[in-house]
Amino acid sequence: MSGVLSGSGRLFRLALRRDWVRMLVWVASLGLGTAAIALTFIEIYSTAEAKQAIIVTMASPAGLAFTGPAHYLSDYNDGSILSHQLLGFTAILIGIMSVLFVVRHTRTEEEAGRAELVRANPVGRYAHLASALLLTGVANVALAALLAVLLPLTGITALTWTGSLIFGAAHVAVGLTFAGVAAVTAQLTQSSRGANGLGIAAVGGAYLLRASGDAAQSDLSWASPIGWAQQSFPYLENRWWPLALNLLAFVALSALSMALSARRDLGSGMRAPRRGRASATSMLRTPLGLTLRLHRGMLLGFAIGLGLLGMSYGPFLGDIETEFSDISFIDETLTAIGGETLIDAFLTMLMTIIAVVAGVYGVMAVLRARSEETSGRGEQVLGTLQSRTTFLANHVIVAVVGSAAIILLAAALLGVTGQPTVDQPVIGKALVAAVIHIPAMWVLIGVATALVGWAPRATVLAWALLGYAGFVGYLGRFLQLPEWAGRLSPFSWLPGYPAEELTVLPLIVLTLVAAGLIALGIVGFRRRDLDTA
Numbered sequence: 001m002s003g004v005l006s007g008s009g010r011l012f013r014l015a016l017r018r019d020w021v022r023m024l025v026w027v028a029s030l031g032l033g034t035a036a037i038a039l040t041f042i043e044i045y046s047t048a049e050a051k052q053a054i055i056v057t058m059a060s061p062a063g064l065a066f067t068g069p070a071h072y073l074s075d076y077n078d079g080s081i082l083s084h085q086l087l088g089f090t091a092i093l094i095g096i097m098s099v100l101f102v103v104r105h106t107r108t109e110e111e112a113g114r115a116e117l118v119r120a121n122p123v124g125r126y127a128h129l130a131s132a133l134l135l136t137g138v139a140n141v142a143l144a145a146l147l148a149v150l151l152p153l154t155g156i157t158a159l160t161w162t163g164s165l166i167f168g169a170a171h172v173a174v175g176l177t178f179a180g181v182a183a184v185t186a187q188l189t190q191s192s193r194g195a196n197g198l199g200i201a202a203v204g205g206a207y208l209l210r211a212s213g214d215a216a217q218s219d220l221s222w223a224s225p226i227g228w229a230q231q232s233f234p235y236l237e238n239r240w241w242p243l244a245l246n247l248l249a250f251v252a253l254s255a256l257s258m259a260l261s262a263r264r265d266l267g268s269g270m271r272a273p274r275r276g277r278a279s280a281t282s283m284l285r286t287p288l289g290l291t292l293r294l295h296r297g298m299l300l301g302f303a304i305g306l307g308l309l310g311m312s313y314g315p316f317l318g319d320i321e322t323e324f325s326d327i328s329f330i331d332e333t334l335t336a337i338g339g340e341t342l343i344d345a346f347l348t349m350l351m352t353i354i355a356v357v358a359g360v361y362g363v364m365a366v367l368r369a370r371s372e373e374t375s376g377r378g379e380q381v382l383g384t385l386q387s388r389t390t391f392l393a394n395h396v397i398v399a400v401v402g403s404a405a406i407i408l409l410a411a412a413l414l415g416v417t418g419q420p421t422v423d424q425p426v427i428g429k430a431l432v433a434a435v436i437h438i439p440a441m442w443v444l445i446g447v448a449t450a451l452v453g454w455a456p457r458a459t460v461l462a463w464a465l466l467g468y469a470g471f472v473g474y475l476g477r478f479l480q481l482p483e484w485a486g487r488l489s490p491f492s493w494l495p496g497y498p499a500e501e502l503t504v505l506p507l508i509v510l511t512l513v514a515a516g517l518i519a520l521g522i523v524g525f526r527r528r529d530l531d532t533a
Contacts, residue, residue, distance in 0.1 A: 007123035011131035015105050016138070022460070023139045026097050029467070030090060030171075031146035038082050038154055051076050058084070065215035068230045079158035079235025082151075083167060087234070091226045092207055094143065094171050095178035098136050099199035102182035105132035108192040110267050112375060119266060126258050129186075133179055133254060140175035144168030163235035170229040173246030177225040178203055180253025187260035190269040197301055204305070225249060287386050291394035294372075295365055295402065302361040303406045306354060310410035313350060314417025317343055317426065343422060344498040347433055351411065352473040352491050355437035356466065358407040359444045363462050365399035366448040370456055379530055392452065392525045396518055399445050407434045407441070429498040436497050439510035443490040444469070446517025453524025456531055 016023075045051050055073050057063050064070055072084035106128055109115040115128055148168040151159045178199065185198040206224040213221025221227035231242040264270055283289035369392050372378040382391055411434035415427030448462035455461075469489040486492040493510060495503045 004124040004126045005130050007118075007121070007127040008130040008134070011105075011118070011123070011127050012134050015131055015135045019101070019104070019135065022101075023135075023142070025464075027139060027143045027146060029471075030093060030097075030143055031150055033471070034082075034086065034090065034147060035150045035154055037086060038078075038151060038156060038159065041081055041085075042078060042156060045078070045081060051081075054081075061215040064217070065211040067214075068210075069214050069221065069227075069233075070217055071233065072236060075236055077158045077235065078156050079160070079163050080233070082159070083163075083230075083234040083236070087167070087170060087230055088207070088210065088226060090171065091174045091229055092203055094140065094175045095203035095206070095226075096200055098140065098175045098179040099182040099185075099196060099203065101136040101139060102132045102179050103186055103192050103195045103199065105135060106183070107186040107189070107195045111190070111192050113267075116266055125262060129183060129254075129257060129261060133183060136179040137172075137176060140172045140179075143175075144172040147171065158235055160235065162238050166232050166238045166240065167234035169240070169243055170232050170234060173232075173243040174225060174229045176250040177246045177253070178206075180250040180257070183257035184253050184260065187257055187264065188270050190267070193298060194269075197297070201301075287390050288394045288397065290381075291398055294368065295395075295398045298361065298364065298368075299398070299402045299406070302358070302402075303409055306357055306406050306410040307413050309354065309357070310412075310414035311417045314414045314419075315421060317346070317418035317421050343424070343426070344429070347426075347429060347498055348496045348500075349473075350414075351430070351433040351437055353470070354410050354414075355407055355434075355441055355491065356470040356473050358403045358410070359441045359466055359469070361406060362399045362403035362441055362445040363448045363466055365402060366395055366445055366452060367459055367462070369395040370452050370459060373456075373530055382530070388526045389522055392449070392522050396445065396449055396522075399448075400442060403441050403445065404438045407437060410434070432502070433497050436494055436502070436507060437491065439507050439514060440469075440490040440494055442514035443510055443517070446514040446521070449521030450517045450524070451521070453521035453526075453528070456528075 045054060055076050058067055059070065059073055066088075068084050068088050072080045076084075106115075109118075109128060118128070145168065148161070148164045151164040151167065152161050181202045182195065182199040185195045185202070188198065189195050206226045209224040210221045210227040210230070213219065213224070213227060222231070225246055228242045228245045232239045260270055281289075284293055369378070372381070378391065382388060408431065411430040412427070415430035418430075419426045444462070444466055447465055448459065451459045451462055469491055472486050472489045473491055490510060493506050495501065495506060
């Protein structure tokens with residue numbers, strides 16, 4: 001093995017040098033965010049009555065689907081509340097983190113041609129894969145160490161050192177499992193987008209398996225790596241042995257990925273690419289048609305994912321009034337949002353979350369222009385009669401129209417599935433709320449476009465703004481952030497319809513800001529040199 005792993009250490013150090021900032025952002029965000037939520041839960045469930053009320057709510061199939069196994073409810077202390085309500089959510093995030101890191105340092109390196117240059121040196125066949133897995137493992141262990149130290153230091157009695165070690169180990173176990181999944185998906189397809197898509201789909205599938213099994217209180221949750229981690233029951237039973245299943249899966253998937261990598265050519269995938277048409281369609285011969293073809297898979301994936309998200313929340317709209325009315329803190333938070341009913345307030349908050357996810361697609365679509373540029377394909381396209389303005393504008397058009405289309409689809413399915421459960425019009429409210437959030441999404445797209453045009457190496461700032469907007473939209477009110485902190489998110493400037501009265505002026509202003517940022521980015525792209533490094 002020393003020969004096939006030769007150079008792994010140097011590649012690991014190179015990867016760490018390239019990604020230490022990304023790693024720091026991921027680890028610090030998840031670690032500090034978890035500690036902040038733990039302190040918030042202490043306030044929310046400060047009394048025995050509040051704990052009993054949430055036990056009744058979480059004991060329902062909907063509550064268990066959103067959180068985890070019902071066994072946590074047997075002793076709902078401050079520690080088990082944190083594990084029950086948060087571990088499943090953070091498992092999704094750490095799974096996505098692991099997939100992105102592994103694919104970035106394996107398939108993306110092959111796709112860009114850098115792996116071929118490196119392999120021309122005395123580097124083993126498995127070196128890239130081993131260094132990527134090692135880097136991802138370090139990121140996961142760093143997060144686990146931060147959680148294990150930080151949570152007991154919050155001063156919450158129930159967050160013991162032993163429980164915190166198990167809680168951190170559960171995060172490592174999930175992260176390593178999906179690192180192994182990503183190592184396999186990187187062998188199956190020729191593109192990094194395809195490998196990321198398959199890996200993130202595996203994360204979503206694992207969450208759905210876990211949710212279905214816990215909702216039905218069946219053994220189906222044992223088919224999910226996320227379910228294995230939750231079966232460790234941190235702060236309740238502190239079991240180590242379920243995490244061994246995650247580690248065994250990681251070892252098996254890593255071995256499988258290495259075996260697959262030995263059976264394929266560098267730059268190719270195990271799955272043969274589909275044969276194309278003998279001649280291009282009339283639409284594909286146009287610049288916009290080519291751009292849309294490049295985005296087709298990602299657009300369909302986000303449309304399906306957000307559509308399912310809307311459909312999953314719709315059937316539970318009718319339970320909002322009864323499930324949250326007895327939990328004083330949540331009831332007060334939703335009431336503070338406004339609206340005639342708690343359903344109006346919940347729709348306002350939920351639509352912000354859906355809009356942030358749709359914004360992820362918008363930013364990814366714009367940054368696809370950047371990846372086309374750095375790969376050299378953009379230079380070949382611009383060698384034809386296509387102008388720089390058209391090249392970037394086409395990606396922006398697909399991002400603007402595509403993000404609006406998928407949020408409207410999610411809102412429509414949310415309204416259609418939720419309408420039978422309530423006695424008030426929901427479909428119209430959901431669609432109007434979706435339209436209101438579109439200008440804020442366009443501002444995120446505008447920021448990404450401006451960065452591509454003027455500071456292409458700083459496009460990570462677009463993700464930072466998007467992540468902050470998601471954090472404020474999801475947890476801002478529960479954490480009671482100051483008003484100035486909320487105003488840094490473009491979504492905070494929107495009228496909170498249907499909880500608030502609809503006003504048009506903020507929508508016009510945000511649209512103009514987005515248009516200005518997009519125009520600024522296109523001008524910058526025309527003025528700078530192409531970057532094919």
